[in-house]
Structure formats: C-alpha cells, structure tokens
Amino acid sequence: MSQLPELNRLSATEIVAGLEQGRFTAEAVVRACLERIDARDGEVGAWVALNAEAALAQARERDRSGTRGPLHGVPIGVKDVIDTAELPTQMGSPLYAGWQPPFDASCVALARMAGAIVLGKTTTAEFAGVAPPATRNPLDLGRTPGGSSSGSGAAVGDWMVPVAYGTQTGGSTLRPASFCGVIGFKPTFGSYNPVGVKPAAESFDTLGLIARTLDDIELFHDVLSGDAPGPGRRLERAPRIGVLRTHLWDTAQPETMAAIEDAAARLAQAGATVEELTAPAGFDQLTSHRVTINAYERARSLAGEWHTRREALSARMQHICENGFAIGRADYIAALRAIENFRLRMDAYLDGVDAVLTPAVPGEAPLGIDYAGDPRFQELWTLLHAPTIALPTHQGPSGLPVGIQLVAPRYGEARLFAVARWVEQGLRK
Amino acid sequence: MSQLPELNRLSATEIVAGLEQGRFTAEAVVRACLERIDARDGEVGAWVALNAEAALAQARERDRSGTRGPLHGVPIGVKDVIDTAELPTQMGSPLYAGWQPPFDASCVALARMAGAIVLGKTTTAEFAGVAPPATRNPLDLGRTPGGSSSGSGAAVGDWMVPVAYGTQTGGSTLRPASFCGVIGFKPTFGSYNPVGVKPAAESFDTLGLIARTLDDIELFHDVLSGDAPGPGRRLERAPRIGVLRTHLWDTAQPETMAAIEDAAARLAQAGATVEELTAPAGFDQLTSHRVTINAYERARSLAGEWHTRREALSARMQHICENGFAIGRADYIAALRAIENFRLRMDAYLDGVDAVLTPAVPGEAPLGIDYAGDPRFQELWTLLHAPTIALPTHQGPSGLPVGIQLVAPRYGEARLFAVARWVEQGLRK
Numbered sequence: 062m063s064q065l066p067e068l069n070r071l072s073a074t075e076i077v078a079g080l081e082q083g084r085f086t087a088e089a090v091v092r093a094c095l096e097r098i099d100a101r102d103g104e105v106g107a108w109v110a111l112n113a114e115a116a117l118a119q120a121r122e123r124d125r126s127g128t129r130g131p132l133h134g135v136p137i138g139v140k141d142v143i144d145t146a147e148l149p150t151q152m153g154s155p156l157y158a159g160w161q162p163p164f165d166a167s168c169v170a171l172a173r174m175a176g177a178i179v180l181g182k183t184t185t186a187e188f189a190g191v192a193p194p195a196t197r198n199p200l201d202l203g204r205t206p207g208g209s210s211s212g213s214g215a216a217v218g219d220w221m222v223p224v225a226y227g228t229q230t231g232g233s234t235l236r237p238a239s240f241c242g243v244i245g246f247k248p249t250f251g252s253y254n255p256v257g258v259k260p261a262a263e264s265f266d267t268l269g270l271i272a273r274t275l276d277d278i279e280l281f282h283d284v285l286s287g288d289a290p291g292p293g294r295r296l297e298r299a300p301r302i303g304v305l306r307t308h309l310w311d312t313a314q315p316e317t318m319a320a321i322e323d324a325a326a327r328l329a330q331a332g333a334t335v336e337e338l339t340a341p342a343g344f345d346q347l348t349s350h351r352v353t354i355n356a357y358e359r360a361r362s363l364a365g366e367w368h369t370r371r372e373a374l375s376a377r378m379q380h381i382c383e384n385g386f387a388i389g390r391a392d393y394i395a396a397l398r399a400i401e402n403f404r405l406r407m408d409a410y411l412d413g414v415d416a417v418l419t420p421a422v423p424g425e426a427p428l429g430i431d432y433a434g435d436p437r438f439q440e441l442w443t444l445l446h447a448p449t450i451a452l453p454t455h456q457g458p459s460g461l462p463v464g465i466q467l468v469a470p471r472y473g474e475a476r477l478f479a480v481a482r483w484v485e486q487g488l489r490k
Numbered sequence: 491m492s493q494l495p496e497l498n499r500l501s502a503t504e505i506v507a508g509l510e511q512g513r514f515t516a517e518a519v520v521r522a523c524l525e526r527i528d529a530r531d532g533e534v535g536a537w538v539a540l541n542a543e544a545a546l547a548q549a550r551e552r553d554r555s556g557t558r559g560p561l562h563g564v565p566i567g568v569k570d571v572i573d574t575a576e577l578p579t580q581m582g583s584p585l586y587a588g589w590q591p592p593f594d595a596s597c598v599a600l601a602r603m604a605g606a607i608v609l610g611k612t613t614t615a616e617f618a619g620v621a622p623p624a625t626r627n628p629l630d631l632g633r634t635p636g637g638s639s640s641g642s643g644a645a646v647g648d649w650m651v652p653v654a655y656g657t658q659t660g661g662s663t664l665r666p667a668s669f670c671g672v673i674g675f676k677p678t679f680g681s682y683n684p685v686g687v688k689p690a691a692e693s694f695d696t697l698g699l700i701a702r703t704l705d706d707i708e709l710f711h712d713v714l715s716g717d718a719p720g721p722g723r724r725l726e727r728a729p730r731i732g733v734l735r736t737h738l739w740d741t742a743q744p745e746t747m748a749a750i751e752d753a754a755a756r757l758a759q760a761g762a763t764v765e766e767l768t769a770p771a772g773f774d775q776l777t778s779h780r781v782t783i784n785a786y787e788r789a790r791s792l793a794g795e796w797h798t799r800r801e802a803l804s805a806r807m808q809h810i811c812e813n814g815f816a817i818g819r820a821d822y823i824a825a826l827r828a829i830e831n832f833r834l835r836m837d838a839y840l841d842g843v844d845a846v847l848t849p850a851v852p853g854e855a856p857l858g859i860d861y862a863g864d865p866r867f868q869e870l871w872t873l874l875h876a877p878t879i880a881l882p883t884h885q886g887p888s889g890l891p892v893g894i895q896l897v898a899p900r901y902g903e904a905r906l907f908a909v910a911r912w913v914e915q916g917l918r919k
Contacts, residue, residue: 174797
C-alpha cells in the first residue's frame with residue numbers, strides 16, 4: 062500500500078470505487094485518516110472522540126464482506142450533537158460529559174447501513190449554538206474554522222476524513238465549510254431524518270453535509286434520502302443564474318464582493334444567463350423574525366437542562382434562554398406566520414432562475430477562535446428552508462478561501478447539484 | 491383531610507385554587523392519586539412506572555414553598571415516549587427497558603418549572619405506534635382504552651391524575667380520550683416544544699393533552715406555550731359551526747352518526763349557526779398521502795434501532811419499517827407537497843366557520859385490547875396541522891362514551907377553546 066501514500070485525501074466516491082477495484086483496503090483508508098489525525102489534531106483540535114480501534118475493526122470487516130453498500134468503507138466524522146451508540150455524544154457542554162446514547166442517530170445508522178464507518182465525533186459549539194470549541198482553522202491556526210460545526214469543517218478541510226455531518230440552524234454548516242475551503246450543503250428543511258440530533262430551534266434545524274467534492278455531497282444526499290445513488294446530476298444547457306446581493310451586502314468584506322462579481326462575470330462568459338435580482342419586499346425583515354423564533358425555540362429546547370442545571374450553561378446561552386423564555390406565543394406565531402408566507406412566495410421567486418448566486422460568508426475566516434463568524438448570509442436560506450450549497454471557489458487577501466453560495470427552491474436539490482457542477486467547471490476555466 | 495375524600499377527582503385548576511386557599515395540601519392530593527392508582531391499576535394497567543416517594547417529597551416541598559407557579563402542586567402523568575430524568579423512559583419497547591434519559595423533555599421541564607409534579611409514566615404502544623400495551627379501558631375492562639397514549643387516556647379517565655401528556659402522529663391523543671370519556675386536545679403542529687419526545691413521523695408528531703375539563707386544557711396550553719394563564723376563553727356571540735362528515739362517514743358506527751346529528755341539532759337550538767360543509771376536492775386523498783409520509787418517516791426514525799436490533803421490534807413494526815425504507819424520496823416529496831398545498835387551502839376553508847364539527851372516533855371503544863381502534867377520523871386533522879379537540883359529549887349503545895371533534899384553523903387555539911366551551915354548555919341544556 063505504500064505506493065498510495067495519501068489515502069486520506071481520497072473522496073468518498075474515490076474510496077468506494079477504489080475498494081470495488083481492489084486498489085486498496087478499507088483498513089488502509091481508515092489507518093491513513095487516523096494517521097493524519099494523529100499528526101495534525103494536536104494543533105487543529107477537530108475531534109472530541111475517536112473510534113480508532115472499532116473503526117479499524119469495522120474496516121477489516123468491510124474488507125472481508127461480500128455485501129457492498131453505496132458508502133462501503135467510507136470513514137465519516139459526526140458532529141458531537143448527533144447521537145452515536147459507539148461513542149459519547151457530549152454536545153459541546155459539560156452537562157453531557159461522557160453521555161452515551163443508546164442508539165445511533167438516524168443519519169448515522171443510515172450511513173452505517175450503507176457501509177460507512179464512524180471515525181469519531183467532531184467538535185461543536187455548545188449545543189450547536191454560540192460558545193465555540195477550541196478548534197482551529199487548519200488553513201491558518203490563528204483563525205476560527207467557523208461554527209457551530211467547527212470540527213466537521215476543520216476535519217474535512219484538513220484531509221482527516223472525506224465527509225462529515227454538520228447541522229445548520231443559522232449558518233453552522235455552510236460557514237465552516239467556506240472558512241475551511243470545502244463544500245457545505247444544507248438540503249431542504251426536513252430532508253434528512255432528525256432523530257438523534259439534539260435540537261436547537263426546531264423550525265430551522267437542518268442536518269447538512271461537509272465534503273470536498275460535489276460527487277460526495279450527492280452520494281450522501283442520495284443515501285440519506287433513500288434514493289439509489291446515481292451519476293452526478295448535470296445540466297443539459299447553460300443555467301440561468303440570478304445574483305442576489307441581499308440587504309446584507311454592506312456587511313460583506315471586499316473579498317466576498319469581489320468573489321460574487323467575479324463569479325457572475327465568469328459564469329456569463331462561460332455561457333450562463335446571469336441577471337441581477339432584487340429581493341422581494343420584506344426580505345430584509347427575515348433576520349429579525351428569525352431572532353424571535355430562534356430565541357423562543359432555543360430556550361424551550363433547553364428547558365430540561367435549564368430547569369435543573371442552568372448554571373452549567375455558558376453565560377451567553379443563559380442569556381439567550383432568558384430572552385427566549387420572555388417571548389410569548391403571540392409574538393412567536395406572528396414571526397412563524399411571516400416567515401411561512403415569505404417561504405411560499407420564495408418558491409416562485411427562486412423558480413424564476415435555475416439558482417441564486419449570493420454571498421456565503423462576509424469574507425475570509427476571522428482572526429482568533431473566540432468568534433466563529435457572522436451567520437447572517439447563511440441563515441436567510443436556512444429559515445426559508447431552501448437547499449443551499451457553498452462552493453470554495455475564491456480566495457481573500459490572506460490567501461484563505463471565500464465561498465460563494467448557490468440556492469434553489471425547496472426540494473430543488475437535483476437542480477442545485479446540476480447547477481453547482483456547471484458553476485464549478487465554469488469557474489475553473 | 492378526611493372530609494375531602496376525593497382529592498383525586500379534582501381538576502388541575504381546582505387543585506391550584508384549593509392549594510392557594512389552603513383547603514388541602516399538595517401532599518394530600520398526590521396521596522389521593524396514588525391511593526386511587528393503588529386500588530385500581532392492577533386491573534387498568536395505565537402506569538409503567540410510578541414516582542411515588544419522590545412525588546410525595548416534591549408535594550411536601552410545594553406545600554412549604556412560598557413561590558407558586560401556575561401548576562403549583564398539580565400531579566401529572568407522562569406518556570412513556572417522553573423523557574423524564576427521575577424515571578425510566580421505555581417507549582413501550584424492550585429496546586429501552588430501564589433506559590434513563592439524562593434530562594426531562596421540554597414539556598416535562600416546563601410543567602415542573604410551573605409547579606407540577608410528575609406522578610409517573612403512562613403506558614404507550616411500541617414507540618407510539620401499532621403494538622398496544624396491556625392497558626384496559628377503565629369504563630369497561632373488556633375493551634381497549636385506545637392508543638397509542640393508552641395509559642394517559644385510562645389514567646385521566648379513571649381519576650388517577652387530572653392531566654396527562656399524550657402524543658398524536660395519527661390519532662393517539664384524541665382517540666384514547668374519546669374512548670375513556672375525557673377531553674383530548676392536539677394543538678397546531680409545532681406548538682409545544684418536541685425536545686425529549688421520541689419521534690414517530692416528524693411531519694405529524696404533535697404533543698397533546700388529556701384532561702377532564704376545558705379549564706385544565708387551557709391552563710396547560712398556556713404554560714406550554716409560554717403565556718400567562720388567564721380566564722377561560724369565551725365567545726361573545728353564538729358560533730358558526732360547520733358540520734363535516736368527511737369521506738369516512740360510512741366507517742362511522744350508528745352511535746357516532748347519532749352523536750354528530752344530535753350535536754348539530756342541539757347546538758342549532760342553542761343558537762349556533764350550523765351549516766353542512768362539503769369537503770374540498772382532494773380531501774379524500776389525504777389518507778393515502780399520510781400513509782406514504784408516515785411509513786417513510788417512521789422507518790427512518792427507527793433507523794438506529796433497526797440497524798442493530800430489528801429483531802426486538804414487533805413484527806408489525808418491522809413490517810412498517812420495511813415498507814417505509816422501500817419508499818424513495820420522489821414519492822415522499824410528492825406526498826409532502828400535496829399535503830402542504832392542502833393544508834394552506836384548509837386555513838381559508840376552516841376560517842369560514844368558527845369551528846368544524848366532525849366525528850372524533852368511529853364509535854365506542856372496541857372490545858378487546860389487541861386493537862386500539864381506527865385513527866382515521868383523528869389523523870385527518872393531525873396531518874393538516876390544525877388544532878383539534880375531542881369532547882366526551884355522547885354515549886353509545888353500551889353506555890360508553892362517544893366523543894365529538896371540533897377543529898379550528900392552524901393557530902386558532904383561542905377560538906377553538908371558546909367554541910368548545912360554548913358547545914359543552916350548549917349540549918348540557
């Protein structure tokens with residue numbers, strides 16, 4: 062196996078194909094990932110718990126087994142708000158130190174049923190919320206990897222594992238993906254079964270994927286959706302792309318503005334129909350409705366912990382809960398209704414183009430690790446329940462990645478993947 | 491206290507008021523409920539686990555305490571798919587025998603924060619699904635209490651506890667309430683925080699309440715919604731009531747048909763405007779869309795258990811899971827979209843009257859305890875996310891209760907409570 066020194070750099074799709082062809086073993090892949098983690102994680106800190114021996118044993122089992130699922134032998138990372146029967150699930154909170162759930166979360170079980178191997182648990186902000194873990198951006202250890210799926214972004218970005226699960230209530234999957242130079246994908250709300258994922262705000266919580274290739278995103282999407290994986294979706298013609306700067310445009314740093322302008326220009330050159338979109342009236346109020354809903358739901362989601370152990374929550378989480386408990390049902394429902402109405406209008410709006418091109422993040426990953434970055438560009442689409450993907454197409458002034466974001470109407474995953482593939486190739490030229 | 495021999499028959503509202511007035515102690519109330527359980531539960535079998543000593547200790551604490559929440563000293567029953575930190579949560583499945591979650595579910599913590607006392611866990615069908623527990627209807631031990639919230643219906647119906655939590659994915663709260671002669675209420679989907687409640691099918695799962703009085707339903711609704719409890723909602727004028735027989739009318743037994751006809755006639759006599767409604771086109775297809783969504787989601791909700799321990803699921807649950815895993819994403823999304831479109835149309839339809847009057851159940855509780863009854867009259871409104879209440883207003887040929895059902899548009903709880911109060915009084919005349 063020594064002629065294949067970088068098995069940890071393979072994508073999930075390449076691992077499945079290589080195992081099928083007998084080019085290497087699942088054990089060698091898992092070992093390569095564990096070696097990378099061993100070499101790097103002292104600095105990066107992407108993992109809370111590793112399943113090293115069990116993962117190697119499962120890899121050897123896969124190598125011996127005649128049955129091959131679509132994720133046969135693929136090592137994955139699982140954000141530590143997602144239940145795993147073999148490893149503790151600690152939620153980024155001392156309240157769950159060493160806690161071991163009785164069964165795997167649905168998304169973990171579905172991946173294992175398809176042949177995947179859980180390599181370990183990746184770090185998370187406290188309850189996928191505000192207090193970030195001590196994880197560092199693998200591309201610049203002085204910066205945040207983003208959050209709250211900090212460890213999943215860092216682990217995939219640092220070649221420790223090809224795919225990791227994230228969750229996104231605001232911007233917790235796409236932002237770490239953008240900061241760590243990989244792909245972040247959040248499907249339509251409700252696409253992946255949420256059982257075994259600690260809820261944060263149930264109107265927005267969405268399981269997502271972080272990976273290095275579109276092939277891998279599509280592969281896992283199909284497995285988690287209950288579809289047989291097929292070849293990557295492709296467009297039959299050049300896409301119509303709508304550029305939406307949003308009311309947050311002024312919060313973007315120059316590198317994000319440049320990324321969007323550059324992408325729009327080069328995609329037009331490549332043959333896309335690119336048009337400037339105006340946000341529908343009321344779009345700029347979505348952010349404040351989200352604050353109401355998020356606080357109301359977050360407080361009640363932590364009612365069990367709050368009732369008996371509130372002193373063990375971070376000061377910021379306590380503050381969020383206090384604010385949330387003070388919101389009454391009338392204000393909550395008014396915000397829910399406003400967003401629902403908007404969501405339905407956005408189906409038609411988004412359907413006017415093949416995909417919307419919009420900033421993924423304000424810019425490069427911020428310096429320091431105490432602040433995981435601004436979620437507002439990502440959370441607009443989370444609250445609208447639209448499928449959205451961040452592609453690491455550009456760089457900022459420090460040479461660090463700056464993602465762009467593509468959005469499709471609800472349930473428009475197939476179209477989104479096809480456009481993303483076209484965009485990726487269009488920007489490579 | 492001996493001059494108050496039936497403290498177990500008090501409503502939650504009466505308990506709170508009596509404690510405030512110093513007429514009895516919380517300890518005496520809890521003791522009376524425990525004595526009732528001790529006397530009757532050998533036959534009824536409503537409880538899986540009792541918290542007797544801790545509940546008495548908490549009652550004494552409430553009696554000593556200066557702070558009074560809106561549920562001060564009220565004993566409650568909690569369906570055993572809902573997490574409790576003090577008692578095991580066993581899901582009606584051997585897979586969770588003795589399992590102890592680390593924290594209370596949100597709804598349990600919110601009730602305890604308001605002063606309630608968890609008396610114990612009530613029986614449930616396996617994962618709130620198909621295999622009913624060995625619970626008997628307290629009004630006729632030869633019959634089912636309904637399901638899947640079997641123990642909650644039986645415990646409230648048998649004066650063991652004033653209020654108990656149920657969950658409803660199809661008809662699991664309103665049906666046992668109707669069969670046991672008490673009130674069942676399911677709010678608008680999403681109204682009560684679902685954290686700590688084992689999911690069955692996430693598009694439909696709704697926490698609900700079983701109680702003996704409308705006052706108690708409103709009291710708990712306010713607490714779980716984050717509102718300060720107020721006086722019961724009342725109408726300022728006689729309501730407009732629409733009678734909807736639905737495409738399932740032919741499945742109703744004579745006692746249900748008679749109950750609806752009688753209620754319609756007497757409410758008109760009492761001054762209501764009563765009109766016959768025709769279901770909108772497509773309404774009769776909701777049932778089959780529900781089957782698709784329910785099976786798809788149920789299978790994936792149990793993926794963790796299925797992956798490693800499927801042999802410990804009941805044969806019927808295994809069958810449901812197998813069917814569910816065979817459903818692909820396209821069929822699932824088509825059903826989701828069809829129901830979503832219908833749901834939005836029904837908002838306006840339901841808004842044309844103050845409430846819809848419709849059968850709650852096909853008739854009296856069926857004989858035997860192996861079949862918990864037909865959920866279809868209840869599940870129509872669960873899948874539409876509409877708030878709905880079953881009132882035990884009528885009786886069948888065996889002298890057993892037959893409920894009627896009132897439905898309001900989504901988020902129309904205040905109106906629904908006011909109409910229900912008017913209807914309850916109108917039918918008393």
